[in-house]
Amino acid sequence: MKYPDSFADGADKEDTNKLVYFGPQAEPEPLFMQLPQPVFAPQTGWKCPSCGGANKESYKFCTECGLKRP
Secondary structure, eight states: OOOOGGGTTSSSGGGGGOOOOOOOOOOOOOSSOOOOOOOOOOOOEEEOTTTOOEEETTOSBOTTTOOBOO
């Protein structure tokens, strides 16, 4: 590893390996924005007897397994 010219004589090389403590660290900010959980209105529709998938009333087939509405 090549050091800058200020370290050419080797006098300050040992100072580069010391750890510096900056005091207590604050909790880091999240990397993404946390969105509030959506509130869903009660769904009307039918439940598939085969897989239990929830489907809208207007659907003729289950969106999960494709079973025709009974």
